[in-house]
Amino acid sequence: MSKNPSYNQILKSTTIFGGSQIFIILVGIIRTKIIAILLGPAGVGLIGIYQSIIDMMRTGYGLGMDTAGVREIAEAKANADDTTFGKVISRFGKWFRWTAVLGFFSCAIFCYPISIWVFEDDGYALLVAALSICVSLAILTTGRSTILQGMRKIPELAKSNMLGSIFGLIATVPIYYTIGLDGIIPAFIITWLISFFCVEYYYRKQRFNKVEISGKEAFYSGLSTLKLGIFIVLAGLISTISMFLVRAYITREDSVDTAGLFQSAWVITNIYLGLILRSMGSDFFPRLSAIAGQKDKVKQLINEQSYIVLIIAPPAITGMLIFSDFALSVLYSGKFTGAGTLLCWQLTGTFFKVLSWPVAFIMLAKNRGLIFFMSEVAYYGVYLAASYLLYPYYGLAAAGIGYLMAYIVYLPLVLIVGHQLSEFRWDKKTIQMALINLILICITFYIATYIPEYAYLGTIPLLCISLLYAYLNLRKVFSISELKGWFKRK
Secondary structure (H helix, E strand, O other), X not given: OOOOHHHHHHHHHHHHHHHHHHHHHHHHHHHHHHHHHHHHHHHHHXXXXXXXXXXXXXXXXXXXXXXXXXXXXXXXXXXXXXXXXXXXXXXHHHHHHHHHHHHHHHHHHOHHHHHHHHHOOHHHHHHHHHHHHHHHHHHHHHHHHHHHHHOOXXXXXXXXXXXXXXXXXXXXXXXXXXXXXXXXXXXXXXXXXXXXXXXXXXXXXXXOOOOOOOHHHHHHHOHHHHHXXXXXXXXXXXXXXXXXXXXXXXXXXXXXXXXXXXXXXXXXXXXXXXXXXXXXXXXXXHHHHHOOXXXXXXXXXXXXXXXXXXXXXXXXXXXXXXXXXXXXXXXXXXXXXXXXXXXXXXXXXXXXXXXXXXXHHHHHHOOOHHHHHHHHHHHHHHHHHHHHHHHHHHOOHHHHHHHHHHHHHHHHHHHHHHHHHHOOOOOHHHHHHHHHHXXXXXXXXXXXXXXXXXXXXXXXXXXXXXXXXXXXXXXXXXXXXXXXXXXOOO
């Protein structure tokens, strides 16, 4: 019997979804290597541009319905009868079909201005128009994934992602090999077809009443969800604009090479370490949404999630602080070790990020889109102001200092908002774990950054302490023997 079923569920979903994401990243690395060999820099560049067009249009025309949809589907799953839940599923099915059609025609109609804007040449217009198929498939795939996540079908979602990734690799490599650059668009279409059919397969395996509703009913009943979705899209837009401004400022003040150093540190802190949070959020957000109206349960779940975050994240952050230069060399090359100081500042800021992350979900779970948007504006406002003001004095490291300062401001902000919305507060154990890990991370940061001659001698013991502390806390809520039941069918 589990010491605590809730902790067991958090660890299970994190492990399963996180494992699938690591698998997908590895497949992506293999695909990138193969494409680089077969197509060269020009092919890699074109694929990156085409993918950015698809992602931009999927995000824009998705209207934030993925995040908002997870919240409402989870709430309906927990509290509604089968008929009402079936209506919610049917409504989101219609909404995602509508937005997929809208994305398809928009990409096709505006292919010429997009081509000129991106390539400064209208010769790519027809190729951009062909991407409209990928845009619609991407939105439909997101829709099915949203429903699975809202129903907390994390193993099914993980399997569909992994199958789509590996089958996409197998199907597209021969195309690149035989056709070369001309095979990029066909390969994109096939990849997205495979992704859609994989997630559709697991979607159709779910058992729920399929209740048909009219288009009019689906439209009007979905407007409240759309309000939250729009704020999520706007928050994403603020993020995109802010990062563009930082990269443009660094390029203008220093060089494109310096902007490349910034990008390498950003990817490590927000893509690779962000994997931990994405894995946890796959199950945590629908669970929180299902109990959003029950303050005591919200407080308990967020403290449990924070407990697991404080077990997993600090050792990873401490290790990355110690081996930051090594990580930059392995993931990029020795030329990127100049981003080491920036990376250390951002890694320290990441600790405050992981602390604020579970609490910030209260705003989404409670459908408070405007408050969520304003909190994101506050974060990026501090980040931009600090980066710009400090850059003349600290150079590239200013972006890392700004990152840390922004999360130091953001953390108490979300704690205040969380208390106002759900009377949330950390329990004593969470506060104790946070303080001990903060001390370990700050000491590691200081030695790694300012006493590099003692970097390994002084910090390796701190990493061992961090790992031991995490292990002791893990043993309080989980035993390795419980792994046996994770993959058994019930």
